[in-house]
Amino acid sequence: MANIEQSASAFLQSRRSVPAKMLGLPVPDRAALMPLLTAGLRVPDHGKLEPWRLLVLEKAAMTRLAALAVTRAGELGLDAEKAVKGSAQFETGNLAVVVISSPKPSDKIPLSEQVYSAGAVCLSLLNAALAAGWGANWLSGWPSHDREFLARGLGLHDTETVAGIIHIGTAQNSPPDRPRPDVAARVEWVSA
Known part of the structure; x- marks a missing residue:
């Protein structure tokens, strides 16, 4: 058991996403x-x-969504840079999993807890992909927040939102590391 714990701990302390591009x-x-x-x-x-629920986007779906992002950018009057950024993750991607926050009516479970659970799915899926040796990245972008894009492109209901889009593939290069949080500066100990 100690080897598994050490291995999991080492993975979590050193994990890093691979940029989708x-x-x-x-x-x-x-x-x-x-x-x-x-x-x-x-x-x-x-x-x-x-x-929550998941949509697995294969290449043909990614191509369709890239075109829809360009169309929606035009309909919204977005500048060219924003249009390209919105379509690029779909255009260059080969496989992605859309994690959809799909809250259920409940008198006991607050909406916020349900949304947090969908966020947990994003991180859990991202880590599972990385631990299995794949490259992975959690993205969103403006199309993920545009109701019309979500309805036309992904078939989301009015009560659903995108928690994240997890891109999975083979890392073409070793990703650069980035500065990490200073744990001592972000943690406060409360003893009484």
């Missing part, structure tokens, strides 16, 4: 993706509401 082929096939999705859904879920 650095992800290429191959991507996990359905058989390789299923264990990652299974691990991704093992998250805190107060009340067992399962207030």
Whole structure:
């Protein structure tokens, strides 16, 4: 048990996302993706509401969404830079999992806890992909917050939002590390 604990701890202390633009082929096939999705859904879920769902976007869907992002950018009057940024993650991506926050009516479980559970799915799926040796990145971007894009492109209901889009593929380069938080500056100990 100590080796597993040490291995998990070492992974979590050194994990780093791979920028989506650095992800290429191959991507996990359905058989390789299923264990990652299974691990991704093992998250805190107060009340067992399962207030989330997943959409796996394969290449053809990514291409369709890239075109829709360009169309929506024009409809919204966004500048060219924002239009390109909104479509790029779909245009250059080969596989992504959209984690959808899909809250359920509940008198006991607050909406915020349900949304946090969807966020936990994002991190759990991201870590599962990285631990399995894939490159992965958690993105959102303006299309993830545009109701019309969500309805037309992803079929989301009015009560649903995108918690994150997890891109998964093969890292084409070693990702650069970035400055990490100073734990001592971010943690306060309360003893009484």
